[in-house]
Amino acid sequence: MARDGLNTDRASPRLEVKGVSKRFPGVLANDHVDFAVRAGEIHALLGENGAGKSTLVKIIYGVLQPDEGVIFWDGRPVSVADPRAARRLGIGMVFQHFSLFEAMTVLENIALGMDGGTDMRALAGRVSEVSQAYGLPLDPHREVHTLSVGERQRIEIVRCLLQNPKLLIMDEPTSVLTPQEVERLFETLRQLASEGCSILYISHKLHEIKALCHHATVLRGGRVVAECDPAVETATTMAELMIGHEVGTIARRAGGGGAVARLVVEGLDQRPKTVHGVALHNISFEVKGGEIFGIAGVAGNGQSELMLALSGERLVHHGEVIRVDGQPAGRLSAGARRRLGVCCVPEERNGHAAVPAMSLTENTVLSGHHRLNLLSSIFINSAAARRFAEKVIKAFDVRTPGTAASAGSLSGGNLQKFVVGREILQAPGVLVVSQPTWGVDAGAAATIHQALADLARDGAAIVVISQDLDELLAITDRLAVINVGVLSNALVTAAADVAEIGLLMGGVHGLDAHPAPRGAGAAHAS
Amino acid sequence: MRLRPALRFRIEPRRETSRPLLYVTPVVAVILTVLTGLVLFVFMGYAPGPALYHFFVSPLLTLYGLSELMVKAAPLIIIGVGLAMGFRANVWNIGAEGQLTCGAIAAGGVALALWGNEGIWVLPLMCAAGIAGGALYAAIPAFLKTRFDVNEILTSLMLTYVATLLLSTLVYGPWKDPAGFNFPQSRMFTDAAILPILLEGTRLHVGTMVALLIAVAGWVLITYTFIGFQIRVVGQAPAAARFAGFSRTGLIWLCLLISGGLAGLAGTFEIAGPIGQLVPAVSPGYGFTAIIVAFLGRLHPLGIILSGLVMALSYIGGENAQVEVGLPQAVTGVFQGLLLFFLLASDFVVRYRVRLAPAMAG
Numbered sequence: 079m080a081r082d083g084l085n086t087d088r089a090s091p092r093l094e095v096k097g098v099s100k101r102f103p104g105v106l107a108n109d110h111v112d113f114a115v116r117a118g119e120i121h122a123l124l125g126e127n128g129a130g131k132s133t134l135v136k137i138i139y140g141v142l143q144p145d146e147g148v149i150f151w152d153g154r155p156v157s158v159a160d161p162r163a164a165r166r167l168g169i170g171m172v173f174q175h176f177s178l179f180e181a182m183t184v185l186e187n188i189a190l191g192m193d194g195g196t197d198m199r200a201l202a203g204r205v206s207e208v209s210q211a212y213g214l215p216l217d218p219h220r221e222v223h224t225l226s227v228g229e230r231q232r233i234e235i236v237r238c239l240l241q242n243p244k245l246l247i248m249d250e251p252t253s254v255l256t257p258q259e260v261e262r263l264f265e266t267l268r269q270l271a272s273e274g275c276s277i278l279y280i281s282h283k284l285h286e287i288k289a290l291c292h293h294a295t296v297l298r299g300g301r302v303v304a305e306c307d308p309a310v311e312t313a314t315t316m317a318e319l320m321i322g323h324e325v326g327t328i329a330r331r332a333g334g335g336g337a338v339a340r341l342v343v344e345g346l347d348q349r350p351k352t353v354h355g356v357a358l359h360n361i362s363f364e365v366k367g368g369e370i371f372g373i374a375g376v377a378g379n380g381q382s383e384l385m386l387a388l389s390g391e392r393l394v395h396h397g398e399v400i401r402v403d404g405q406p407a408g409r410l411s412a413g414a415r416r417r418l419g420v421c422c423v424p425e426e427r428n429g430h431a432a433v434p435a436m437s438l439t440e441n442t443v444l445s446g447h448h449r450l451n452l453l454s455s456i457f458i459n460s461a462a463a464r465r466f467a468e469k470v471i472k473a474f475d476v477r478t479p480g481t482a483a484s485a486g487s488l489s490g491g492n493l494q495k496f497v498v499g500r501e502i503l504q505a506p507g508v509l510v511v512s513q514p515t516w517g518v519d520a521g522a523a524a525t526i527h528q529a530l531a532d533l534a535r536d537g538a539a540i541v542v543i544s545q546d547l548d549e550l551l552a553i554t555d556r557l558a559v560i561n562v563g564v565l566s567n568a569l570v571t572a573a574a575d576v577a578e579i580g581l582l583m584g585g586v587h588g589l590d591a592h593p594a595p596r597g598a599g600a601a602h603a604s
Numbered sequence: 605m606r607l608r609p610a611l612r613f614r615i616e617p618r619r620e621t622s623r624p625l626l627y628v629t630p631v632v633a634v635i636l637t638v639l640t641g642l643v644l645f646v647f648m649g650y651a652p653g654p655a656l657y658h659f660f661v662s663p664l665l666t667l668y669g670l671s672e673l674m675v676k677a678a679p680l681i682i683i684g685v686g687l688a689m690g691f692r693a694n695v696w697n698i699g700a701e702g703q704l705t706c707g708a709i710a711a712g713g714v715a716l717a718l719w720g721n722e723g724i725w726v727l728p729l730m731c732a733a734g735i736a737g738g739a740l741y742a743a744i745p746a747f748l749k750t751r752f753d754v755n756e757i758l759t760s761l762m763l764t765y766v767a768t769l770l771l772s773t774l775v776y777g778p779w780k781d782p783a784g785f786n787f788p789q790s791r792m793f794t795d796a797a798i799l800p801i802l803l804e805g806t807r808l809h810v811g812t813m814v815a816l817l818i819a820v821a822g823w824v825l826i827t828y829t830f831i832g833f834q835i836r837v838v839g840q841a842p843a844a845a846r847f848a849g850f851s852r853t854g855l856i857w858l859c860l861l862i863s864g865g866l867a868g869l870a871g872t873f874e875i876a877g878p879i880g881q882l883v884p885a886v887s888p889g890y891g892f893t894a895i896i897v898a899f900l901g902r903l904h905p906l907g908i909i910l911s912g913l914v915m916a917l918s919y920i921g922g923e924n925a926q927v928e929v930g931l932p933q934a935v936t937g938v939f940q941g942l943l944l945f946f947l948l949a950s951d952f953v954v955r956y957r958v959r960l961a962p963a964m965a966g
Contacts, residue, residue, distance in 0.1 A: 391846045413849025430843040444848045456829045
């Protein structure tokens with residue numbers, strides 16, 4: 079039966095979307111979208127941020143209702159009233175952000191997501207059955223907070239598979255996985271497809287789509303602009319279809335890095351603040367002026383803790399542990415460090431890097447008042463703040479009605495551009511940025527990468543914390559890997575071996591065929 | 605163990621909260637309060653028409669009624685503006701009543717110490733002492749909160765009763781008027797310690813104008829200054845405030861000192877205005893009512909002027925209806941409670957929607 083679904087062109091497709099439109103205030107998110115997924119097909123949905131991919135899959139999964147158009151399921155028109163109805167049809171979805179309860183076991187989490195009554199003992203049996211059949215090792219009785227991100231994703235996948243789906247929707251599934259975990263996931267997906275399950279795969283990682291998918295539908299500005307066979311396209315041609323013009327490459331000077339270390343971290347040890355936090359162990363690195371230093375690693379291995387320690391949101395025990403241009407900064411507050419020239423972009427944009435309900439002008443004051451002249455005596459100089467906000471909007475092509483728009487009204491990618499731009503244009507001596515291109519489209523990512531490169535060329539020391547290894551390989555001079563709060567030795571990026579980095583990222587968990595021993599989980603949580 | 609899906613009420617935040625609607629809710633709350641009052645009066649056996657008339661309308665028909673409205677609104681506005689500052693920063697000072705009392709004690713102490721003195725500096729000195737008294741009393745919860753992370757709601761509320769007892773101790777004991785026939789009250793203050801009257805024949809004192817100025821100053825502070833910006837950020841997004849390097853500790857101190865100081869000033873105006881001496885109860889619960897005033901005014905200093913007037917009407921209307929139709933005094937409290945309830949309820953409906961949904965849906 080393998081692959082039989084793939085070639086039965088005569089039969090009705092498993093899923094067909096015809097003329098689907100969805101309008102939100104001020105934007106047409108989907109504009110008469112047509113596409114079809116056949117049985118057993120791995121179908122890629124490609125597009126920049128804001129191209130309408132998420133809206134489209136939300137319509138298919140019943141989260142949103144289309145304004146126009148019809149969805150056909152096995153040739154019959156259906157209306158998907160809500161996710162329950164979608165699951166009854168046989169549609170499963172693995173979201174980019176998991177909805178799991180940290181303090182509950184794998185089994186309890188799965189039970190919570192099931193429609194209908196649940197017999198826990200029978201469920202435990204089925205979970206082991208499914209996880210063995212698809213190479214998704216899971217211990218049903220482990221508590222979720224002891225699991226790696228890859229293992230958590232397995233819970234979500236198993237939860238879907240228990241419902242015997244005929245269509246599985248995966249939204250950016252690899253963004254948090256190590257290269258080895260990605261390979262394992264692909265095997266599972268290929269096996270599912272060979273058994274006739276269709277897969278709708280949403281991603282912006284083009285080489286993955288090339289490796290995995292049978293067919294791709296490209297969305298741009300809410301419309302289908304192309305259909306292609308990823309096997310015959312190159313990553314570049316697909317990127318061009320996606321953004322509608324040629325992709326630029328970053329101009330980088332070779333072997334960046336001057337002689338003077340501008341940021342020095344020496345023996346940073348820190349206990350976690352909460353049970354689910356990560357302890358930092360003896361983290362040491364230095365970044366020279368003109369250098370871009372990357373910190374790779376799977377999410378939740380101490381990146382956010384390191385970020386808070388560097389930005390000054392959490393003080394470290396001795397001032398000398400963190401030195402900026404030779405001055406001890408470990409005991410300085412976030413504001414004082416900004417005055418020393420340390421600007422930061424934390425991972426969470428809404429509520430951390432920006433106040434959602436405040437205007438872009440006010441959000442400029444938030445982190446800009448230390449270094450830009452935005453105050454006159456006790457008053458805020460709104461005109462100056464507005465001018466700077468306008469500068470950021472222009473330089474980073476932030477799509478917004480104006481500086482009075484609230485940060486929360488911007489799409490994720492646009493807010494990202496604003497927040498990163500706001501810090502870069504303050505001309506910091508040291509810039510620490512987490513996930514610089516998270517959620518932005520290829521064009522904007524290139525702009526941000528170029529701006530980082532320019533900033534480094536002007537002599538700044540830059541730390542980029544990212545889960546996107548491709549990004550780090552493309553823009554950094556040196557990189558290190560963080561795992562369970564321990565930072566590896568730094569590698570020169572140009573000479574680094576991806577497999578080796580992948581192994582460092584995997585660390586103690588994620589790679590073994592059996593779930594990691596409890597000891598490792600406990601160390602993780604302590 | 606068996607989990608069954610069940611139909612349950614589910615409360616979901618609305619995707620878009622309508623801003624205009626948020627400004628309409630206070631009006632809706634007032635209307636609902638009046639309607640409920642109507643039903644209440646009928647059940648209590650009063651003719652609803654006259655009762656409502658004497659509660660809400662007749663106090664507004666005379667110049668004296670209007671001046672009394674301002675006299676009652678002034679402390680509510682002064683305290684409400686201070687509390688709103690804290691509420692915006694998620695600092696929950698519930699003990700303004702106690703800080704008002706302490707302000708009154710401090711200012712009253714000055715007035716009694718300078719009894720008979722004619723200097724024009726007596727009143728300013730009293731105001732300074734009143735502000736300091738209220739601020740110092742609010743410093744206790746501020747210290748406990750910033751040093752030991754003790755919930756300021758509990759400490760500030762409980763300290764209120766301590767302050768009231770302290771005032772009683774003083775007016776029953778050392779500060780009792782020697783010529784007062786053993787009544788628990790201080791001597792009447794001399795002229796230099798009494799706020800000038802603005803309108804002959806009424807009790808409209810200078811403090812009412814100061815209340816309006818404070819509201820305007822509060823508006824400028826919260827809207828245009830860097831301090832106000834920090835207060836707003838820390839309340840809306842604490843993580844963003846840490847990111848920006850704003851001191852949480854500093855802002856907690858500031859908010860409690862401002863709201864405590866303003867409550868103390870309101871207490872000063874009460875004893876130097878309508879009362880003219882220290883008595884065991886210097887306030888009919890202004891410090892608590894001001895919490896309602898702050899929320900009814902949407903935590904906006906200019907909105908608080910309006911809501912302060914509305915709540916003042918509930919005091920005067922209550923007294924008026926007591927005299928004219930014999931309504932019990934408790935009706936005032938009931939009305940204030942109803943108003944807060946309807947305000948919170950209609951806010952909730954604007955921000956959330958309630959759906960009947962299976963509880964287990966993922």
